[in-house]
Amino acid sequence: MRVVIALCLIAPFVAMLWVGSYAKTDPSFIGIPFFYWYQMAWVLISTALTMIAYKLWQRDQRARSAAKGGASQ
Structure with missing residues (x-):
């Protein structure tokens, strides 16, 4: 799970x-050169990947808490 989280956070940097x-x-999109629209697309992609990483982290933390609580009982 943590590897997937790391990949979600590292992909935009790479x-x-x-x-x-x-x-x-080239290719241009509605008259905007590729250089600019590619970077703007990554703003949206980075937002989505960060949100996914956050949700996965929350799920992982809940699972670890449940496992820790179940092991002590």
Whole structure:
């Protein structure tokens, strides 16, 4: 579970640090060069991935709490 959480949080960094993959103008989207709309798309993708990571973290913490509480009884 924690590996999936880490991947959700690391993916946006890798995508933005690999500049060679998006340092171009084509294909354009409604007149906006690829460079700009790719970065703006990652703002939305990063938000979604962060939300997923947070929900998975909450689920993991609840499971660990339940396991710890059940083991002590």
